Amino acid sequence: MFESPQFSAQSVKNDVLSGLTVALALVPEAVAFAFVAGVDPMVGLYAAFIVGLITSIFGGRPGMISGATGAMAVVMVSLVAVHGVEYLFAAIMLTGLLQVLAGIFKLGKFIRMVPHPVMIGFVNGLAIVIFLAQLGQFKAPDIAGVMTWLPAGQMTIMLGLVALTMGIIFFLPKLTTAIPSSLVAIVTVTLIVQFGGLDTRTVVDFLRAMSGNDAATLAGSLPTFSIPQVPFNLETLKIILPYAIVLAAIGLIESLLTLTVLDEMTNTRGKSNRECVGQGIANLSCSVFGAMGGCAMIGQSMININSGGRGRLSGIVAAVALLIFILFASALIEMIPLAALVGVMFMVVIGTFEWATFKLARRVPKQDFFVIVLVTVVTVLTDLAVAVAVGVITSALMFAWQHAKHIYASSQINEEGSKVYRVHGPVFFGSAANFLELFDARNDPVDVIVDFADSRVADHSAIEAIETLAERYTAVGKTLHLRHLSQDCRALLHKAGSLVEINVKEDPSYKVATDVLAG
Numbered sequence: 378m379f380e381s382p383q384f385s386a387q388s389v390k391n392d393v394l395s396g397l398t399v400a401l402a403l404v405p406e407a408v409a410f411a412f413v414a415g416v417d418p419m420v421g422l423y424a425a426f427i428v429g430l431i432t433s434i435f436g437g438r439p440g441m442i443s444g445a446t447g448a449m450a451v452v453m454v455s456l457v458a459v460h461g462v463e464y465l466f467a468a469i470m471l472t473g474l475l476q477v478l479a480g481i482f483k484l485g486k487f488i489r490m491v492p493h494p495v496m497i498g499f500v501n502g503l504a505i506v507i508f509l510a511q512l513g514q515f516k517a518p519d520i521a522g523v524m525t526w527l528p529a530g531q532m533t534i535m536l537g538l539v540a541l542t543m544g545i546i547f548f549l550p551k552l553t554t555a556i557p558s559s560l561v562a563i564v565t566v567t568l569i570v571q572f573g574g575l576d577t578r579t580v581v582d583f584l585r586a587m588s589g590n591d592a593a594t595l596a597g598s599l600p601t602f603s604i605p606q607v608p609f610n611l612e613t614l615k616i617i618l619p620y621a622i623v624l625a626a627i628g629l630i631e632s633l634l635t636l637t638v639l640d641e642m643t644n645t646r647g648k649s650n651r652e653c654v655g656q657g658i659a660n661l662s663c664s665v666f667g668a669m670g671g672c673a674m675i676g677q678s679m680i681n682i683n684s685g686g687r688g689r690l691s692g693i694v695a696a697v698a699l700l701i702f703i704l705f706a707s708a709l710i711e712m713i714p715l716a717a718l719v720g721v722m723f724m725v726v727i728g729t730f731e732w733a734t735f736k737l738a739r740r741v742p743k744q745d746f747f748v749i750v751l752v753t754v755v756t757v758l759t760d761l762a763v764a765v766a767v768g769v770i771t772s773a774l775m776f777a778w779q780h781a782k783h784i785y786a787s788s789q790i791n792e793e794g795s796k797v798y799r800v801h802g803p804v805f806f807g808s809a810a811n812f813l814e815l816f817d818a819r820n821d822p823v824d825v826i827v828d829f830a831d832s833r834v835a836d837h838s839a840i841e842a843i844e845t846l847a848e849r850y851t852a853v854g855k856t857l858h859l860r861h862l863s864q865d866c867r868a869l870l871h872k873a874g875s876l877v878e879i880n881v882k883e884d885p886s887y888k889v890a891t892d893v894l895a896g
Contacts, residue, residue, distance in 0.1 A: 388688055391557075395686030396694025398560040398721075399442055399677050403429070403699055404595065404710055405583055405718055406444070406677070409510070412587045413450040414669055415457040416465070419703075421445045423600045424668035426700045428659040432673070433692025436655030437485075437648030438636040440687045442677040442695060443659065445669055447510070448627050448761050453669060456620050464617060466605035470664035471614075471621035476629055476657030485649030488633040494741075494748040495768035497731050499634050500675070501749070502756025502764060504730035507676050509757070511722050514715045517578065518586055527578075534577045535716050542566050542720025557684035559721050566717040580718075581711035596707040599700075600666040627762045628672035632656050634765070635673040642682055676725045683728060744775045781807030784832075786815040795824040795858075801831045806838035813842055818849040825850060830861035 403425045411421025425444035432443040457465050479485065515535060516524040527535060545562035570577055578586075585593045607613050636647040652673075660670040681691050702710045738746050748768055755764035784802035791797050804812050816825075827846075834840065843859070850857045 389690060391685035392688050392690035393694050394557050394560055395681050395684035396691040397698050398557045398563070398684050399681050399686070399691070399695040400698035400702065401560075401563055401710070401713060402677055402680055402718055402721055403444055403695065404702065405580055405715065406674070408584055408587065410445040410447050410450040411669065413447060414453040414465070416462055416669055418584060418588065418593070418595070419597050420462070420667060420669045422595070422597065422699065422703055423666060424663050424671045426696050426703075427600070427663050427666060427668050428671040429692055429696035429699070431659035431662055432652075432655045433689050433696060435651070435658055437650070437652030438639060439689045440643070440678070440681055440691055441636060441639055441647070441673055442681050442692055443632065443656070443671055443673045444677065445671040446631065446674055447506070448631055449624055449671060450669070451760060452620060452623050452627065456617075460616060463606045464613070465669065466664045466667065467607045467613060468617040468620045468624065469660050469670035470605060471617055472624040472628065472670060473657045473660030473662075473664060475621060475625040476660060477654050478657075479625070479629060480650045480653030480657060483650045485629070485633060485653045488637060488649050491634065491637075491765065491769060492748065492772040494745045495752050495765060495772060496634065496637065497734060498749045498752025498768055499756065499761070499765065500638055500729055501731055501734060501753040503675050503761070504726045505753065505757050507722055507729070508726045511719045514578070514583070514719050522589075531576060531578075534575055538566050538570070538575075538577060538714055538716030539720040539723065542717050543724055546721065546724045554685070559680055559684055559724070562720060563713060563717045566720070567713050570714045571712060578715045579711060580713050580715065583715055584711070594707060595703060595711055597703045599704070600668065602665055603667060604665060623762070624670070627760065628656055628660070628670075629653055630765050631675075631761050632673035635675045635678055638675065639678060639682060643687065675729065676722060679725045679729055680721060744779075748772050748775070777805070777807035780805075781811060784808040784811050784815075790822070791826075793824070794822060795826050796821050797826045797828055799828045799831060803833045803835050804839040804842060805835035809838045809842035812839075813846060816846060816849075818853055818855065821850075821855065823855045824858070825855060826858045826860060828861050829859065829866065834862065834866040
C-alpha cells in the first residue's frame with residue numbers, strides 16, 4: 378500500500394510551494410462547505426486536513442488534492458438538520474468502510490466504463506459550478522441579512538484585484554516558473570490591500586458573514602479522538618445507511634473522475650482501487666476526529682498541478698500547512714483578500730473547462746455531443762453522481778440503438794438444398810426484434826442453417842429470440858440448425874437445445890485464453 382517516494386531538490390521545491398498555494402485556497406472552500414452541510418467551520422477545516430493528508434499518503438494519485446467538497450456537503454445537510462452532527466460522523470464512518478471495501482473488491486476499475494463525452498461533460502459542469510460558487514464572494518449581507526451585490530466602490534476594487542490576480546497568474550510563468558504564480562498572486566494582492574488600506578473583504582469577513590458571528594475566527598486546536606456518540610444498533614443503521622451509500626458513491630465517482638483527468642494532464646496513470654482505499658481510510662479517520670469527510674477536489678488539484686505539484690509531498694504540505702494556519706497563523710490567513718482567492722479559482726475555471734467542446738459540435742457524432750451537453754447541464758442543476766449516471770446510461774442506450782441497426786443477414790441455398798443464413802452483427806436485447814425479421818419461415822425450405830461466424834449471441838434476449846425463431850420453423854414443420862457458435866454462446870443456448878440443433882461438426886474449436894489457464 379505504501380511506497381517510498383523518490384525526491385529531487387527540484388521536485389521538493391515545487392511540491393512545497395504548490396502545497397502552500399493549495400493550503401491558502403483550501404481555507405474558504407472548507408469553511409463554505411461546512412456551512413452548506415450545517416456544521417461548524419472547524420469541522421470542515423479538520424476534514425480538509427485529515428482527508429488531504431491521508432489520501433496524499435495512501436491514495437492512488439500523487440498530486441491529487443482531497444478535502445471537504447460541496448458535492449458531499451449537499452447530501453449531509455438533511456442528515457445534520459434532522460439527527461445532528463454525531464449521526465453525520467457515524468454516516469461518514471460507514472461511508473469510509475464502504476469505500477475501503479470498494480477498493481478491496483477492485484471496483485475502481487469500473488471508472489474505465491465512463492465514456493469520454495461523459496468525462497468532458499463532467500469537467501465542464503464542475504468548471505461552471507466552481508465559477509458560480511465564486512459569484513457569491515461578490516455579495517455581502519445587508520442590514521436585513523439578505524445577500525446583495527457589493528456597493529459600486531467595493532465592487533470596483535474587488536474586480537480590479539481579481540483581474541490583477543488573474544494577470545499575475547497568466548503572465549508570471551512567461552517570465553519565471555521558479556515560484557508558483559498563484560502563490561505570488563495571493564501574496565502580492567494581500568500586501569497591496571494591507572499596505573494600501575483598500576476597502577475589500579477578506580477571509581475573516583467571509584467567515585463572520587457566513588456564521589453571523591462578528592467574533593468568529595479561524596483559530597483552533599488539534600482535532601481530538603472521539604467515537605461518534607450514537608447508539609450502535611439497527612435503528613441507527615437504518616438512518617445512516619442510505620446517506621452512507623450516496624456519500625460513498627459521490628466521493629468515489631468525483632475522486633476517480635478527477636484522477637482520470639489528472640492522468641491525462643500529466644501523462645501518467647493513477648491507481649483507482651488504491652484511491653478507493655485511501656479515500657475510505659480518510660473518511661474513517663474523519664469520523665473519529667470530528668470532521669465532515671470529503672473526497673478529491675478538482676479545483677484544488679488543478680491549482681496543485683498547474684503550480685508544479687506532482688508528488689505526494691505536495692498534498693502532504695497542503696494538509697500540514699492548513700493545520701499550521703489553524704493552530705498558529707490564523708491571523709495571517711484571515712487577512713487574505715477574497716479577491717485573490719476568487720482570481721485563483723477563476724483561472725482554475727479557465728483551465729478546467731474544455732474550450733474545444735464548441736468545436737466538437739461539428740467534429741463528433743451528434744449523440745456524443747448531446748451527452749457532453751447533457752452531463753454538463755445535469756452536473757450544474759443536480760449533482761455529479763446523478764450527472765455521471767445519466768451520462769453513462771444515455772451513452773449505453775445510444776450505443777445499443779446504433780448497434781441494433783447494424784444487424785443483417787445474407788442467404789443462399791447450398792448443395793444439399795438447405796438455406797443458409799449468414800448473420801452479421803451482434804444479437805442482443807437491442808437487435809433481437811430486427812434479428813427475427815431477417816427470416817422467412819413460411820417460404821424457406823425444410824432445412825435451414827443459421828451461421829453465426831460473423832455474429833455473437835450476447836444475452837438472454839438473444840436466447841429468447843432464437844427460441845422464438847426455432848418455434849416458428851417447428852410450427853411449419855421445418856428444422857433449424859445453428860453453426861459456428863463459440864463455447865460460451867452454446868452454453869447460453871443450452872435451454873434451446875430441445876428446439877434447435879447446434880451443428881457442432883462444422884464449428885471450429887476456439888482456443889481462447891482465460892484466467893483459468895493462468896492458474
